[in-house]
Amino acid sequence: MSKISPEILLTFIQLDRSRKTPLYIQLYEEIKKGVFEGMLRHGDRMPSTRSLAAEFSISRNCVLLAFEQLRLEGFLTSAVGAGTYVSEQLNELKPPGKKKMPAVPLVRVKKTAVNCNDFPLHTKFVLDYIGQEATLPFQPSIPSFADFPFQVWARLAASVYKDIHRLHLGYDSAQGYLPLREALTDYLRMNRSIHCSADQIIIVNGSSQALHLAAELLLKKDELCWMEDPGYLRAKSAIARFGAKICPVPVGKSGMDLDYAMRRFPAAKLAYVTPSHQYPLGETMPLIERIKLLKWASDHQMWVIEDDYESEFRYVKRPIPALKGLDTFGRVIYVGTFNKTLFPALRIGYMVLPSAEMATEFTIAKAVIDRQSPVIDQAILTKFILEGHFSRHLRRMRLIYKKAQEDLVVLLQKHLAAEVRISVADAGMHLIIWLLKKYDPLEILRKTRERGVMLYAIDELSVAFRHEGAFFLGFTGFKQEMMEKAVLILKEVLSEEKPIE
Amino acid sequence: MSKISPEILLTFIQLDRSRKTPLYIQLYEEIKKGVFEGMLRHGDRMPSTRSLAAEFSISRNCVLLAFEQLRLEGFLTSAVGAGTYVSEQLNELKPPGKKKMPAVPLVRVKKTAVNCNDFPLHTKFVLDYIGQEATLPFQPSIPSFADFPFQVWARLAASVYKDIHRLHLGYDSAQGYLPLREALTDYLRMNRSIHCSADQIIIVNGSSQALHLAAELLLKKDELCWMEDPGYLRAKSAIARFGAKICPVPVGKSGMDLDYAMRRFPAAKLAYVTPSHQYPLGETMPLIERIKLLKWASDHQMWVIEDDYESEFRYVKRPIPALKGLDTFGRVIYVGTFNKTLFPALRIGYMVLPSAEMATEFTIAKAVIDRQSPVIDQAILTKFILEGHFSRHLRRMRLIYKKAQEDLVVLLQKHLAAEVRISVADAGMHLIIWLLKKYDPLEILRKTRERGVMLYAIDELSVAFRHEGAFFLGFTGFKQEMMEKAVLILKEVLSEEKPIE
Numbered sequence A, B: 001m002s003k004i005s006p007e008i009l010l011t012f013i014q015l016d017r018s019r020k021t022p023l024y025i026q027l028y029e030e031i032k033k034g035v036f037e038g039m040l041r042h043g044d045r046m047p048s049t050r051s052l053a054a055e056f057s058i059s060r061n062c063v064l065l066a067f068e069q070l071r072l073e074g075f076l077t078s079a080v081g082a083g084t085y086v087s088e089q090l091n092e093l094k095p096p097g098k099k100k101m102p103a104v105p106l107v108r109v110k111k112t113a114v115n116c117n118d119f120p121l122h123t124k125f126v127l128d129y130i131g132q133e134a135t136l137p138f139q140p141s142i143p144s145f146a147d148f149p150f151q152v153w154a155r156l157a158a159s160v161y162k163d164i165h166r167l168h169l170g171y172d173s174a175q176g177y178l179p180l181r182e183a184l185t186d187y188l189r190m191n192r193s194i195h196c197s198a199d200q201i202i203i204v205n206g207s208s209q210a211l212h213l214a215a216e217l218l219l220k221k222d223e224l225c226w227m228e229d230p231g232y233l234r235a236k237s238a239i240a241r242f243g244a245k246i247c248p249v250p251v252g253k254s255g256m257d258l259d260y261a262m263r264r265f266p267a268a269k270l271a272y273v274t275p276s277h278q279y280p281l282g283e284t285m286p287l288i289e290r291i292k293l294l295k296w297a298s299d300h301q302m303w304v305i306e307d308d309y310e311s312e313f314r315y316v317k318r319p320i321p322a323l324k325g326l327d328t329f330g331r332v333i334y335v336g337t338f339n340k341t342l343f344p345a346l347r348i349g350y351m352v353l354p355s356a357e358m359a360t361e362f363t364i365a366k367a368v369i370d371r372q373s374p375v376i377d378q379a380i381l382t383k384f385i386l387e388g389h390f391s392r393h394l395r396r397m398r399l400i401y402k403k404a405q406e407d408l409v410v411l412l413q414k415h416l417a418a419e420v421r422i423s424v425a426d427a428g429m430h431l432i433i434w435l436l437k438k439y440d441p442l443e444i445l446r447k448t449r450e451r452g453v454m455l456y457a458i459d460e461l462s463v464a465f466r467h468e469g470a471f472f473l474g475f476t477g478f479k480q481e482m483m484e485k486a487v488l489i490l491k492e493v494l495s496e497e498k499p500i501e
Helices: A023-036 A049-056 A060-072 A120-130 A150-162 A178-192 A207-218 A233-241 A258-264 A287-299 A356-370 A376-386 A389-416 A441-450 A480-496 B023-036 B049-056 B060-072 B120-131 B150-162 B178-192 B207-218 B233-241 B258-264 B287-299 B356-370 B376-386 B389-416 B441-450 B480-496
Strands: A076-079 A083-086 A201-204 A224-229 A245-252 A270-273 A303-307 A332-337 A349-352 A420-423 A430-435 A470-474 B076-079 B083-086 B201-204 B224-229 B245-252 B270-273 B303-307 B332-337 B349-352 B420-423 B430-435 B470-474
Touching: A023 A049, A023 A060, A049 A060, A060 A076, A150 A376, A150 B150, A178 A201, A178 A349, A178 A376, A201 A207, A201 A356, A207 A233, A207 A270, A207 A303, A207 A332, A207 A349, A207 A356, A207 B356, A224 A233, A233 A245, A233 A270, A233 B356, A245 A258, A258 A287, A270 A287, A287 A303, A356 B207, A356 B233, A376 A389, A376 B376, A389 A420, A389 A430, A389 A480, A441 A480, B023 B049, B023 B060, B049 B060, B060 B076, B150 B376, B178 B201, B178 B349, B178 B376, B201 B207, B201 B356, B207 B233, B207 B270, B207 B303, B207 B332, B207 B349, B207 B356, B224 B233, B233 B245, B233 B270, B245 B258, B258 B287, B270 B287, B287 B303, B376 B389, B389 B420, B389 B430, B389 B480, B441 B480
Parallel strands: A224 A245, A224 A270, A270 A303, A303 A332, B224 B245, B224 B270, B270 B303, B303 B332
Antiparallel strands: A076 A083, A201 A349, A332 A349, A420 A430, A430 A470, B076 B083, B201 B349, B332 B349, B420 B430, B430 B470
């Protein structure tokens, strides 16, 4: 990793023309000091004598003399035509010259960003999450990379790069790449029954950012927000971040229990819902409930965030139009993402606001926070949609994921029929299991994770309404053999654990 | 834009098997209704009869019958081998069937994100800024795209795409792509005299995000933060966003006036500085002042954010090591960005934290807010650095920008010698002019901007310390002819305006 030519500056070198010591000796001393102090490391390529001479406004001869001395003493080595390097042996001869890191005082960092510290499972969840680089079963929402059309994507990328001078690579509109927003209006109209114009859409880095913008702009401190409980942890932390209050609402067969919410928290200013496929329990909110929610929102000046999470992967029944598509009152903020349908490292999501004016307010906030989203990937994605690849990909993945869900059900029935009840949703990238006996959930989580199986408890996503013994298992990113191995590990862990009572 | 095949779902279509009406007639009616209500638009391609039959679990014959009737009535047209489309003439025959956008209630959006509303110039500045898609002189910090090695970048992109299966495209570490962080440690060591390890670095979307993270994690409500005044507007809004207090500190020949700050605001918990090139006035903080600041920070448990803004473009004198490089106390958070050295649409910046533990806290916050930065561009950038292109590019741009600065000075002297005093900095992408007569600055800004010249007043960046008649002019993104035209427009505007007094 240390093969960068320091072609710009060796900033640690200071030559002092007022000293009597000749400049070439000063240079020799400074380089030697640099090696001892770790500013130069063995294997580093030295700048050319010509560029160093220019850098320090000294003669090239000066540099040559200093280098010669350093070579003699074994600090530098040269090979004809290959440049001059800090000697590789140096490290063996000398104790590591790396300067000690300064002692850092006790960090007084305010942890406002993680607001759910009250629930030990939450923090654990977030911590597990951030460092994760490998993909392990049963992580949820992991696309099947083996089935992603990378060749198509790379071809479209090449065509974008070919015309890159046509892209605006300066500070572009903070609202997002206009052709992408235009392509989205068509996609949303055809697939989610949502009528909107490009100026109502804002491109964000993912649904997280959308939720944080909404939480910041729509709620004041201490205002109330209905949240599905159990529900999406990122939404909860977004809401809590600016001091608004989470109102946990239980989830039933129709998704969020609206009657409970209306009775218990009538003053709420915002509702966060996942109507097409409740996260994590998987229920779909029926049409009649959707209309009830919209009516209430209109009557009570309440905003509704519709997180249309994984709705693209619906396996049975025809979908109900998005809440946003039914919203004649202008109260719904729709949130969608490509990070789950394509790949998470893409980081492109979007929001549909009720009006262009409101989209402008959100755009200003986005501009203030991180200026805009990167443009090149947005341009590639636009081509991917317009050329029909996105629709094709979704259609294909729906079949693959439906099969994967069936496979996991079969595996669970085969190995764990006596231990679990399975609850399969009509859509999405995970299913739920309920342990038939009662165990310590933290122990189950710890032991399975130790053995490389990432199980998540529903209660990791709960504030008030617990679902003891319920776990959710992603099935989309793993080969059948991996899933079988993981199911067997879970079986093993359950056989080792003693049920409570 | 409406050529996407609706290959997934026509969600607006609902067939009701309990009705006596035959399914093909229901389908015919639903499609017709879709056209009238704007869910289908003229020119839209219809899904194949086969896929619709599958979608609705009806016979293909049903679909064929419905299509035939719609064709007879002129709603659909077909061409052999080219599919079936919603009739193009339809739009002329019928009044636009587009559903009216719902009337949106008055938006009650809290404008917390823009915190500098007290200063009318600020809001104007932000609003100008967010919609901007064209590049106009004298916008600051606009790289010269004509000189960017796009071919090299595209070649590296192609090689990343070729091996894309090796990248982790799932949820990657929220701290950023490890090889990029490793490359940065070498770059920082060689070029900025900063010793750090990859686990102290976190990759962010740009310096804005870095500043927002720092403001959120390092300051509590009502705590004080020293800010250069005039200074970077995004830093001010970041600090104010979570309720901390901005302490405006004047700027002199040595950058921030530390004596003033220490006397006036001794309780400050954070200082935001741009020591290598004060933004916007351009002064460099001398070594002795840097050490004074570090000592104070250590004695008073104060954090220091070093925004090393545009330090890469230094035209005269050798640079002083970064404040972070001198920091033996572990109080400095270093912020750098590639958005100005490469291109703004890239959206990659980074922070160097005093310790790995502190970097973990920042990583958690980043993970909560937007999960992680996109990975592919990070991989391309890593190659760009490791193969030496970054250093080469900087060296080349330094010469080009130095020349551009000289050109602008010549133009100003040629056309506006009687009107302005020029103040040139040793580094950066803009220079300052001072009008010799007093004008209404808002009028000058309005009139020049109307004519396509983006001038910015220093006072747009001030909270308390005004610099009347001072404007800053970016010179890096524009051809000489463009700059001359813009200088002449400025001359014209000044000749039209009456000086005050």
